[in-house]
Amino acid sequence: MATRQTHQHTDTAPVAFLIGMRFNKWWRPDAWLPAFLAMPRMLKELSRDRDSGLLGYRLLFGELGVTVVQYWSDLEHLYGFAGDPDRTHRPAWTHFFTVTKRVPGAVGIWHETYEVDRAESIYVDMPATGLGTAVGLQPVGSATHSARQRVARAQRP
Known part of the structure; x- marks a missing residue:
């Protein structure tokens, strides 16, 4: 029998934050490399800061x-974190x-933010x-056997 698990629900809605960059002018690393290298420093x-609020992340290369x-x-x-001038994000953004x-259109940046109150x-x-x-x-049980049951369990009053 396959081991089936589902994520644990928390009292508050976690946030999924997707951020990406696109190399529009790959031949101009002087324009995109600083932003590219800033992300590993931020992560x-x-x-390292257990109180930062970051629960985890995953890098996807395209x-x-x-x-x-x-x-x-x-x-x-x-x-x-995004607005704190003493953290790595604000100086990198500036x-x-x-x-x-200086090099318009060389690199594109995007992000999307989702409150995950139902997942x-x-x-x-x-x-x-x-x-x-x-x-x-947590293990899937009789009350969380189907996707429909797991979504229903996720509903908050």
Whole structure:
């Protein structure tokens, strides 16, 4: 029998934050390399700080760029990090705008933020991945056998 697990639900809605960059002018590393190198520094800083609110992340590499899927404990921690002038994000963001004025269109940046107040997951013969890594796993039981049951369980009053 396959081992089936689902993610654990928390009292508060975790946040999924997707951020990516696209190398529009790959031949201009002077324009995109600083932003590219800033992300590992930010992730390292956040991972070392247990109170940062970052629960986990995953790097995805594509043909024209990179995407980071991050899981946060809540919006306040995410926004707090983004706006803190003493953390790595603000100086990197300021530098990004300086470079993009000098070499317009060389690199694209995007992000999306989702409060995950209702989610369903299944992990079959898999270690924790994605949301399961961020909030932990629990065995699927009779009340969480189907995707419909798992989504219903996720509804908050």
